[in-house]
Amino acid sequence: MTKMIFVNLPVADVAASTAFYTAIGAEQNPMFSDETASCMVLSDTIYAMLLSHEKFASFIPGRTIADAKTAVGALFALSVDSRDDVDATIEKVARAGGTADATPVQDHGFMFSRSFADPNGHIWEVFWMDPAATAGDAATMAVSAA
Known part of the structure; x- marks a missing residue:
């Protein structure tokens, strides 16, 4: 399943x-x-x-709901098919009233990401990763991303 x-x-x-x-x-x-x-x-x-x-x-029950506009409890990441799709998604967000680039843009060559905050402050990262890079050695990718 x-x-x-x-x-x-x-x-x-x-x-x-x-x-x-x-x-x-x-x-x-x-x-x-x-x-x-x-x-x-x-x-x-x-x-x-x-x-x-x-x-x-x-x-x-018994717990407080965090205000996502002032505190971050989670960061959600969604993959897309291309760098252009990353930009297109963030453009939609801006037109819809969200906050584009809520965190710094990241461009590591093999991976590109931008983020947004929805109207309640929840942060989503939209990213593209080169499929050829995902076939490579994970340790090498981590070092080159740093």
Whole structure:
């Protein structure tokens, strides 16, 4: 069975967050969406669950929801097929109201990445890696990236 990932994100406004993710190319799965949650399909195996603060809190009793605009608890990275796709994704983000280049642009030749923050402050990195580099020695790639 293919493994899937569901990234659960607390959001201030489910409808506004759904509109943002739709604008950058995600599709909503209505079967798992209502006024408290929106299931956004990023790929066949990756989903972002946009949850109202109340719904998100129900999964973490006794813990506080971090404000992603002031603290970072996670950084999510999504691969794309080309350097141009990295730039095109960040352009969509900027048009949709997200923050482009929320962290410094990284260009290591064999790997190129840019990031964005969604309207709730969650940071996503969009990256391309040369397929020829992935066939090489991982230790060599790590040294050349440093």
